[in-house]
Amino acid sequence: MEINVKNDAVVAIVGVTGAVGAEFIATMERRKFPVARLKPLASARSAGKTVEFRRHSVTIEALDETSFEGVDIALFSAGGGISRRFAPIAVKAGAVVIDNSSAFRMDPNVPLVIPEINARRIREHKGIIAVPNCSAITALVPLWPIHSRNRIKRVILSTYQAASGGGAAAMDELVQSTRASLSGQTYQPKVLPHPYAFNLFSHNTAIDPETGYNEEETKVIKETRKIFEDDRIAVGVTCVRVPVLRAHSEAITFECERPITEDQVRAILSEAPGVKIVDDRVRNYFPMPIDASGQDNVLVGRIRRDLSDASGHSISMFVAADQLLKGAALNAIQIAELLPEPAMAMS
Numbered sequence: 470m471e472i473n474v475k476n477d478a479v480v481a482i483v484g485v486t487g488a489v490g491a492e493f494i495a496t497m498e499r500r501k502f503p504v505a506r507l508k509p510l511a512s513a514r515s516a517g518k519t520v521e522f523r524r525h526s527v528t529i530e531a532l533d534e535t536s537f538e539g540v541d542i543a544l545f546s547a548g549g550g551i552s553r554r555f556a557p558i559a560v561k562a563g564a565v566v567i568d569n570s571s572a573f574r575m576d577p578n579v580p581l582v583i584p585e586i587n588a589r590r591i592r593e594h595k596g597i598i599a600v601p602n603c604s605a606i607t608a609l610v611p612l613w614p615i616h617s618r619n620r621i622k623r624v625i626l627s628t629y630q631a632a633s634g635g636g637a638a639a640m641d642e643l644v645q646s647t648r649a650s651l652s653g654q655t656y657q658p659k660v661l662p663h664p665y666a667f668n669l670f671s672h673n674t675a676i677d678p679e680t681g682y683n684e685e686e687t688k689v690i691k692e693t694r695k696i697f698e699d700d701r702i703a704v705g706v707t708c709v710r711v712p713v714l715r716a717h718s719e720a721i722t723f724e725c726e727r728p729i730t731e732d733q734v735r736a737i738l739s740e741a742p743g744v745k746i747v748d749d750r751v752r753n754y755f756p757m758p759i760d761a762s763g764q765d766n767v768l769v770g771r772i773r774r775d776l777s778d779a780s781g782h783s784i785s786m787f788v789a790a791d792q793l794l795k796g797a798a799l800n801a802i803q804i805a806e807l808l809p810e811p812a813m814a815m816s
């Protein structure tokens with residue numbers, strides 16, 4: 470389907486007041502994304518408030534069925550329910566939807582895109598393009614360049630997920646509960662199911678009673694197979710929420726079809742788009758969420774042979790990435806940058 474994206478697009482942001490919404494604006498400003506007009510949308514609670522975009526105050530409107538008239542690109546980040554209801558309306562109005570929620574990710578008609586891996590899929594869209602889960606993006610950006618040279622048969626990963634993955638309210642809960650704890654007060658969790666300050670807990674998505682896997686873990690497994698276009702890749706995941714304000718980290722071990730050395734992995738990753746190696750054994754300096762925050766790249770370090778596999782097919786590493794950026798807003802804007810120009814603009 471040919472899309473009608475103008476050189477300078479009218480861009481709607483659904484969920485502009487949220488943690489991801491704020492990063493959409495910052496990322497478009499930083500990357501000088503060509504915007505003719507911004508249409509900030511949120512719930513009725515936020516209508517009438519303003520956001521700053523390119524030194525102008527733009528008034529937030531309440532999302533409704535008429536919000537997408539004249540919109541070229543609609544960036545969605547207001548939860549799966551909102552995407553399910555309003556993305557088809559936006560497409561009908563002529564917009565291309567880039568959706569950060571999980572609503573359409575596994576729909577066979579919707580490309581699930583990490584531009585460093587499968588940008589070519591963008592052209593196949595039928596109005597909606599999905600941004601993968603943030604834990605999946607963090608793992609797959611560095612795993613893809615290895616997989617494409619020496620197929621990865623099996624991955625086992627554990628996440629250390631920041632409050633920012635739960636949105637602005639979860640970040641606030643971490644700050645407030647830490648403050649309360651330090652001043653000896655009790656804090657009743659409001660957003661997350663367990664005490665967050667000086668604690669960690671299994672990811673707060675629903676558990677499948679049959680498999681024992683939570684939804685976040687299941688997303689990583691399914692989305693890895695869809696993005697890599699490899700139904701045979703074996704993926705084991707444990708997702709954990711940690712009391713870090715921003716940026717997810719992951720411990721990853723993978724097994725390749727052919728033998729692989731840590732030097733080969735380092736050489737591949739040193740040239741991989743979207744990856745920065747941070748692997749200083751002398752200084753014991755490796756990827757940390759505090760360093761990944763505000764960065765576009767996935768930081769990769771602790772690259773070492775997995776000593777539990779004597780065959781030399783397995784490598785372990787530790788990664789950190791700002792999931793509000795590469796895990797959400799940046800990945801979406803990268804997709805928008807790759808949308809084809811209209812025939813008119815190309816002639």
Ligand SMILES: NC(=O)c1ccc[n+]([C@@H]2O[C@H](COP(=O)([O-])OP(=O)(O)OC[C@H]3O[C@@H](n4cnc5c(N)ncnc54)[C@H](OP(=O)(O)O)[C@@H]3O)[C@@H](O)[C@H]2O)c1
Nearest residue numbers: 484486487488489511512515546547548570634636637797
């Ligand atoms: N946080 C992440 O790292 C991350 C990463 C990848 C994907 N995502 C996805 O992005 C989405 C938003 O995440 P977030 O972290 O930015 O959440 P958030 O900080 O809680 O923000 C939610 C946004 O949705 C808006 N909203 C809520 N109800 C609405 C309604 N009925 N109509 C219109 N807008 C409504 C809110 O507007 P009001 O302020 O007016 O309520 C707010 O702008 C979710 O689908 C999430 O899964 C998040």
